[in-house]
Structure formats: structure tokens, C-alpha cells
Amino acid sequence: MSEQLSSQVLITPFPDGETVNSLLRRNARLAGDSTLRKISRQLLARCPALDGMPSRLDEFHARVGYLFGDRDELEAKHTLLAYELLGVPPERHNALKERLRTSCKGPIRSSRLPVLLAPSEAAFLVCPECEEAALDQYGFSFTHRRDVAPFVAACPVHFCWLRPSAKREHLFDAQCHCTRSMLHLRNAIQFAMYSDVCVAGVQSACAYSKAGVIDALRKAHWLLDSGRLRLAELVTTFMSFYSERFDDCRLDALVSTPEYIEAALRALTREGRAIHAVWCILLTWFAQHCECQRPCSPLRGRREVRSLSAAQVKAALSLYGSVVSAAHALGTSAHRLTIVCRCSGIPVDARPSRLDDATLTTIRQRLASGMRPQEVACATEMSTNTVYRVLAAMPFVESHYRTLVTHSTNDAKLLWLRLHQDHPKATQTQLRHIAPATFAVLHRNAREWLQHHTRHSAPMHAPGHAPRPSSALSALARAVNAAAAHLDLLDDPPVRRSVYRLRELLGINEYALKSSASDSLLRGFSQTRDAYIAARLDWAIRHGASARLYDWRTARAANLRQTTLKNWGARRQDEAEKTIDGHSKFVSRNGNQG
Structure with missing residues (x-):
């Protein structure tokens, strides 16, 4: 409530x-x-x-x-x-x-960046020029929404670096920045300008949408008309284009790791998947300045062959009265319609042609016997197109190409079933990696059969987590050391060192910290309750308090309750007595053995 x-x-x-x-x-x-x-x-x-x-x-x-x-x-x-x-x-x-x-x-997020590579939340960066202008105009400063967008480190209006606000900057963010140069500033300003366009939501921001990024990659010839990417060249050129452009090691790790780039491209090309806006900006920026140098080959596809029945041909001829008009209505050529009529025995008034009845009969007999269309064309001295038109008018005859495809598909089915027997626990992805050519043949020619004969088991999630970038792990280790040094330099009474306190100082969430930092690193920073009380007591004694544990003045100086000090002193005394008893038993046992 x-x-x-x-x-x-x-x-x-x-x-x-x-x-x-x-x-x-x-x-x-x-x-x-x-x-x-x-x-x-x-x-x-x-x-x-x-x-x-x-x-x-x-x-x-x-x-x-x-x-x-x-x-x-x-x-x-x-x-x-x-x-x-x-x-x-x-x-x-x-x-x-x-x-x-x-x-x-x-929190409301459309998508996430990889762990340790996302900027910290509530990391307030302000432009000193914008802050001064706001004070003059409104009498107060404020946080602009363009400054809270991910990886914005420069002001797109005044072309200067952003600085942390009055609140202390998170230690992990501070350790992720390297030595800044003018090249870093120019690229940071350019990235901030692109990000500002996206934040404002103006008409030009459509170029950074998912459809706009796909269109930019297609214009730069990285995406072919068939929908396939030149993946290997794209990833290599992308990494080279953004090499050492940014001062943030997290953004540098995003644009220099092939796994992250390939995952972003897969999310981009799949219709139902979301992609982070940072990737939209980076990919559009890249496509506008880098074009694929390899020439694009024309799109090759299979020609759709339409079978025409004798009833359809008779109805079209009786309706339109001429071969040309009927051919247009049926979506075919007049030459092909004429051949269909002659093969089906439909009387038609055709132009004189080299393809007389005897030659047509010979072509049909040789095609029915299994000869290739090229061989039939050479034997009858007719064009290959004419022979293929005759073959299209014979739906009961399977072409030589389709026969080869059928044989190769049947062989692939037998090999796929044999793979299932040899690897009973393998998933479809694992079988695909074992026999990629077999999977390609079945996926192209017998997709329903492949789906029916594929073992759909529950996904086996590998234990652990994805590896973290080495640069981010190094920054995390430096940030933990900086957090320990920061707590040591405080003039106030010592605070207890815990994982929660460390997360607050670093500015990262619990999962990112526990899944990335080693146990020894966390144990080295964390502090037990007794160690925390001892540190408080030492601080109070250094500042002039009495060393007597049971004095209420000592407890007050250490900002602790008197009962806490008494219990802590009793635990120390019990531990000391146990240590002495253990030492005495060890000495007596050694004396008896001697």
C-alpha cells in the first residue's frame, strides 16, 4: 500500500x-x-x-x-x-x-546487452555547458534523457566530454574507461549524435530501426537479395572499422568479439527477435561508411514450371479464339502452348515450324526413355529450349535433374537414419554438425520428412555461464581493489564490507558480480561480523577512546551497542581458551610418546 x-x-x-x-x-x-x-x-x-x-x-x-x-x-x-x-x-x-x-x-527493457558489457544504471553523466545553460534559463540543472542513453559519453550539442554529476561515479564504470584522446572524443561525439537522433524519435531515426538497418546493409551489398549475409567478410570488416575507436572497454569488447557480432546479426535477420538499439546504431554507422567490395552475383533461382491440362487449354482456346490470347491468359508463351496442344492432340492452327510431327514424336520417345534434354537437342538438331518445352508438356516424365535429386535425397535419408542409430543421444544440431551436407540436402528437398525423423529432446543447458570478456574482468578486479581502498580512506567509522556494499560501490547487479568475480576475490573483500566489530573498535581506540570493552563510552565512540562489544569479547575469550586447550593436549601427547 x-x-x-x-x-x-x-x-x-x-x-x-x-x-x-x-x-x-x-x-x-x-x-x-x-x-x-x-x-x-x-x-x-x-x-x-x-x-x-x-x-x-x-x-x-x-x-x-x-x-x-x-x-x-x-x-x-x-x-x-x-x-x-x-x-x-x-x-x-x-x-x-x-x-x-x-x-x-x-525494469522495462526491450533487450539486453551481454553481462558486464552494459552501462551501469543510475550512472548520472552531465555536460557542464548544458548544466550552466539550464541554471541560467530555469534556475536548476536536470538530467537530460539523451545523457542516460547507453554508452553516451560526450555532449552532441557542445562537443565535450560528459562528467559525473555531484554523486560519486560508480567504480566499475570508472575502471572501464581508458586514457582518452582526440580520436576517442570525435568518435564519442559521432556516436552521441546518432544516439540523440534515435532518442528524439524524428523522421531520420527510421534509418536506425530494424528495417532501416537491414536496408542499409543491403545497399552496402553486405546483405544479398536472397537474404543471406556475407557473414565472414562482414564480421572481419566490422571489427576492423571499429578497432580502437572508443574509450570504453565494454563497447570495445562488443565490437571486437565475433560471437557478439554474429549474435546481433542473427537477431537482426530474424523477424520475431529484438536487437538492442546500440547494435542498430553501430551497424547503420558501419553500413554508411563501409561497402562490400566483392561484386554481387545475380540472384539465381529455380524456374517454376506450370503444368497445363488439356481441359484448361481447350477452354482457353474456345474462349479467346487465338493461341496468343490464350497463352497470355494462361500465363505462358504461344510456342509452349502450341507444343502442349500438339502433344495432347488438340487441333490448333500454328505457324510453320522446324518442329514437325515426326521430330516431335522422336523427342518425346527419347525423353521418355531417359535421355538428357541436352543429348536430345544434339541428336535432333533442335534448341535446348524447345526440348525443355516438350518435356514440360510431358508431366508423366521425370526430368534427369529431378531423378538425380530424388536419388540423392533417398541416399541422404538412409544416411540420416544411420546417424540416428549411431548417435542415439545426439540432438538435431549435433547431427547437423556431424553431417552438414546430408542435412542441407534434406532441408532443401525433404523438409517435412526431416522434421518427422528428428529427435526433439529437451534442451540441455550447459552448466555455468558464457565466458566474460577479459577486458571487463580486468576492469572488475581493478574496481574491487579500488572499492577496498575507498573504504580504507574513509574518515567515518568503518562500514562492514559485504557483497551488497561492493555492488553498491561498483554499480552492477548481483548476478553480474557473482557470475563474473571469483570466490577468492569476493572472500578477500568481504568481512565477517567479528572482523567488522574489531575494525570499529580499532578505529575508536585510534581516535582516543578507551580500550576497555565493557565501558559504555567505548561502545559509543565505536558506534556500537555495549551488548555487542560484550558478546564479541566473550567469543574471543572462548576461542582463546579452545586454542590453549588444544595446544596443551598436543604437548601432553608428544610428552607421553617421548
């Missing part, structure tokens, strides 16, 4: 581009005794959401937002909705909008 909000709340202006959390945070400061978490629970009955995608926007509009415009205007000017919709299939747009407007459990 939400807490009651005081009726005496000062509502400040809401500039275009400011996030909802920034407005609530400023109003909470003006209230004096409130915080963002408290005012979010009072006003919206929820915890603080993501800066760019807050939930319960309908509730916010009903309580406060109606003062600044309608709901659609709030979505267009104060959220990252347009940015998040770039990589989402159109049929899922309404579901994402519904999550933004109503109650939603957890």
Missing part, C-alpha cells in the same frame, strides 16, 4: 528532454525530508524505475503530468520510448508501450 503524499508539494517546471526521475528527485529535495524512493512510493506506488523507461506513466500523468501536456507528449519528450522501439519488431510495440504506461514488475 502506498504512503500518503503531502498536499504541500512544490511542482517545478518540466523542461523538454528531462527524465521523470530527475523531476521527482528535484521535487523530493525541495520537500526537504523526502527522497526519490520515498516520493516514488508516495506518488506512484512503486520503487524508482529506470531513468529512461519509468513504469506507471498513466499514474504519473493523472497525478502530476497533466500539468505539462498529454500522455503521448510525455512519452515523446521525457522517455526513451522511441529509442527502445528501434530494435523491436512492430508487432511488439504495443506491449512495450503498455508496460511503460501501467504497473510493471522489474
